[in-house]
Amino acid sequence: MERAVALVVAAGRGERFGGARPKQYETLAGRPLLHHGLAAFAGHPAIAGVRAVIHPDDRALYESAAEGLALLDPVPGGANRQDSARLGLESLEELAPERVLIHDGARPLLPAEVIDRVLQALDRTRGAVAALPVTDTLKREHDGMIADTVARQGLWRAQTPQGFHYPAILAAHRAAAGAELTDDAAVAERAGLPVALVEGSPRNLKVTTPEDLARAEAILTGAGGGAQETRSASGFDVHRFGPGDHVNLCGLRIPHDRALLGHSDADVALHALTDALLGALGAGDIGLHFPPTDPRWRGADSAVFLRNANERVAARGGRIVNVDVTVICEAPKLAPHRAHMVARLAELLDLAPERVNVKATTTEGLGFTGRGEGIAAQASATLCLPRRG
Numbered sequence: 283m284e285r286a287v288a289l290v291v292a293a294g295r296g297e298r299f300g301g302a303r304p305k306q307y308e309t310l311a312g313r314p315l316l317h318h319g320l321a322a323f324a325g326h327p328a329i330a331g332v333r334a335v336i337h338p339d340d341r342a343l344y345e346s347a348a349e350g351l352a353l354l355d356p357v358p359g360g361a362n363r364q365d366s367a368r369l370g371l372e373s374l375e376e377l378a379p380e381r382v383l384i385h386d387g388a389r390p391l392l393p394a395e396v397i398d399r400v401l402q403a404l405d406r407t408r409g410a411v412a413a414l415p416v417t418d419t420l421k422r423e424h425d426g427m428i429a430d431t432v433a434r435q436g437l438w439r440a441q442t443p444q445g446f447h448y449p450a451i452l453a454a455h456r457a458a459a460g461a462e463l464t465d466d467a468a469v470a471e472r473a474g475l476p477v478a479l480v481e482g483s484p485r486n487l488k489v490t491t492p493e494d495l496a497r498a499e500a501i502l503t504g505a506g507g508g509a510q511e512t513r514s515a516s517g518f519d520v521h522r523f524g525p526g527d528h529v530n531l532c533g534l535r536i537p538h539d540r541a542l543l544g545h546s547d548a549d550v551a552l553h554a555l556t557d558a559l560l561g562a563l564g565a566g567d568i569g570l571h572f573p574p575t576d577p578r579w580r581g582a583d584s585a586v587f588l589r590n591a592n593e594r595v596a597a598r599g600g601r602i603v604n605v606d607v608t609v610i611c612e613a614p615k616l617a618p619h620r621a622h623m624v625a626r627l628a629e630l631l632d633l634a635p636e637r638v639n640v641k642a643t644t645t646e647g648l649g650f651t652g653r654g655e656g657i658a659a660q661a662s663a664t665l666c667l668p669r670r671g
């Protein structure tokens with residue numbers, strides 16, 4: 283394992299937040315917000331050291347955020363985010379790390395898997411950024427009216443950590459000093475460094491407003507300081523067989539002598555599960571959010587639909603208690619794939635595998651599934667959500 287160091291940039295003043303102190307020191311689940319991001323790196327086995335970049339006025343606030351954590355000494359930041367990142371990188375020179383992960387101190391809920399994914403990508407490229415695909419429709423505004431709908435295909439929302447080979451990003455930052463770029467990936471791009479996109483997490487939200495802080499609190503404590511309620515719903519879907527050599531089920535490609543037909547990749551199990559999650563949220567169904575008339579979803583990887591539903595759960599401050607999927611068909615035989623299906627769903631939902639169940643059954647030769655005309659799937663999902671109203 284190459285030696286990797288984390289640089290947590292937390293020197294901002296957080297004017298948009300409007301609190302009595304910079305937002306990274308507001309209280310989240312009983313500790314300063316910054317503590318949580320620092321702890322995510324300090325507790326990760328592949329991270330050799332963690333350094334924060336702070337505002338010189340915040341030393342006392344930082345000490346309380348760092349309490350109980352083994353960290354490198356903090357260094358003072360600069361006039362803006364880019365300067366602060368560069369100063370932090372300069373300060374690491376004496377440690378000569380091979381890799382550095384730069385993280386925004388206002389992102390407190392960083393899953394270890396996201397750190398893993400960024401580090402793994404750095405085995406094959408010099409830059410890698412955690413990000414999520416854009417799923418909302420994007421509009422350009424002019425004078426309060428919609429001027430244009432922006433094609434979102436290929437668009438991602440960049441998160442942090444953003445990881446790089448250390449000498450390359452240090453040189454890129456030195457060359458870009460004064461350029462006012464919005465993230466470190468932009469600094470790397472400017473220097474011509476290749477930067478990969480890796481899957482971030484809906485949990486990994488950036489706290490910009492007091493509402494974001496409340497959401498983070500709800501996610502972290504699972505309580506949100508208020509009453510919780512349990513909600514469940516089911517989903518059902520059918521796709522018919524046509525010519526082909528594989529079917530997509532639970533996000534896996536399974537060889538078969540026919541394929542399922544559909545506008546997207548026809549993953550009937552992911553469709554049923556997406557509908558179960560949307561149902562439990564009271565958020566309609568998959569067709570409402572991803573209309574089959576929309577050419578954007580032709581051949582789409584249905585994982586996008588499931589992740590979007592999962593993101594909606596996180597946005598409500600909720601969490602998934604468990605999901606259960608039943609796939610109904612005579613063939614292909616699914617028993618050999620069951621464990622992989624569970625693992626794939628757990629990965630897509632950022633969930634422990636013990637909270638995911640997949641079953642397969644036949645209809646004893648009866649009906650359309652019995653005649654081998656198609657595959658049906660049903661799913662149920664149980665959520666824990668902060669009570670509203």
Ligand code: MG
Binds near residue numbers: 519549550553
């Ligand atoms: Mg469907």
